[in-house]
Amino acid sequence: MAHELRHMLRDDDINHEEQKQILKLAEKFRANRFYSRPFEGPQAVAVLFDKPSTRTRSSFSIGVAELGGYPLVIDKSSSQLGRGEPVADTARVLTRMAYGIVWRTFGQERVEEMAKYATCPVVNALTDQFHPCQVLADLQTIAMHRGGVDALAGQTIAYLGDAANNMANSYLLGGAVAGMNVRVAGPEGYLPDPQIVADAKRIAAENGGSILVTTDAKEAAADADCVFTDTWVSMGEEAEYAIRSKPFWNYQVNAELMSVAKPDALFQHCLPAYRGKEVTSEVIDGPQSVVWDEAENRLHAQKALLTWLIAWQREDPSLLGELA
Numbered sequence: 001m002a003h004e005l006r007h008m009l010r011d012d013d014i015n016h017e018e019q020k021q022i023l024k025l026a027e028k029f030r031a032n033r034f035y036s037r038p039f040e041g042p043q044a045v046a047v048l049f050d051k052p053s054t055r056t057r058s059s060f061s062i063g064v065a066e067l068g069g070y071p072l073v074i075d076k077s078s079s080q081l082g083r084g085e086p087v088a089d090t091a092r093v094l095t096r097m098a099y100g101i102v103w104r105t106f107g108q109e110r111v112e113e114m115a116k117y118a119t120c121p122v123v124n125a126l127t128d129q130f131h132p133c134q135v136l137a138d139l140q141t142i143a144m145h146r147g148g149v150d151a152l153a154g155q156t157i158a159y160l161g162d163a164a165n166n167m168a169n170s171y172l173l174g175g176a177v178a179g180m181n182v183r184v185a186g187p188e189g190y191l192p193d194p195q196i197v198a199d200a201k202r203i204a205a206e207n208g209g210s211i212l213v214t215t216d217a218k219e220a221a222a223d224a225d226c227v228f229t230d231t232w233v234s235m236g237e238e239a240e241y242a243i244r245s246k247p248f249w250n251y252q253v254n255a256e257l258m259s260v261a262k263p264d265a266l267f268q269h270c271l272p273a274y275r276g277k278e279v280t281s282e283v284i285d286g287p288q289s290v291v292w293d294e295a296e297n298r299l300h301a302q303k304a305l306l307t308w309l310i311a312w313q314r315e316d317p318s319l320l321g322e323l324a
Contacts, residue, residue, distance in 0.1 A: 039069025
């Protein structure tokens with residue numbers, strides 16, 4: 001391990017082998033929640049929220065505590081960031097006190113600026129562009145139902161719905177890093193940024209995977225090992241649901257759509273879910289759904305990520321234990 005500062009700002013900040021190492025570590029944490037305690041002291045990790053949260057707040061707060069640390073949870077309304085303090089100034093202050101910074105915010109440029117000035121690892125807990133912690137948990141969920149982390153490469157995953165959002169971007173990049181066949185389907189006007197698609201195709205080619213972007217939901221789902229979706233309406237747009245949801249009805253994950261995937265295909269949703277909209281109750285509450293494993297795995301995957309980042313910074317691989 002080289003002594004250098006690493007961050008997780010987007011899914012391709014790690015390579016194929018590093019992703020596998022983090023996911024194997026996540027499996028260790030699922031088996032033993034106190035597998036490693038790198039923040040024993042307790043050492044503080046700042047967990048910042050510019051957006052509301054249930055799963056991210058719970059999983060990082062509990063996770064940091066289980067890693068032996070102290071989660072310093074700061075909401076936008078109670079921080080100077082919320083009153084306009086420059087991100088660089090906040091970074092300079094927090095990194096003199098905290099051992100890590102986790103931030104759920106808006107523009108990707110905000111976490112990138114935080115990382116530029118930080119002297120500890122910075123983790124993107126969600127931006128408008130990417131949600132890498134969610135995808136790590138999702139990959140862990142596939143691994144636990146498909147024979148382990150080494151079985152991820154070659155799996156086919158399909159994401160349906162708003163293909164221009166942060167989840168689509170992260171599935172493209174995270175799936176490509178894993179060597180998966182990633183298919184993303186959405187209506188015209190709601191397709192991924194061409195630069196992200198190009199990045200994903202390059203990474204997928206390096207790792208034996210492939211990328212498909214289409215407007216045909218069934219083409220994406222055909223023989224898929226796992227089907228994903230997300231809400232059609234982002235936070236703050238709920239009042240516009242009737243109008244905003246119109247382009248997406250052909251991408252609803254229902255029994256008919258799942259029938260074109262593999263018979264044992266898994267269903268995942270990062271939650272919160274709107275039953276009867278992006279997914280039917282029959283699917284999300286049915287036997288192919290693994291959404292509760294997925295939600296729990298946020299805890300384990302994020303603990304693994306924080307442990308991996310701090311082990312890298314400290315040049316201390318013993319924090320990772322034995323990763324077969």
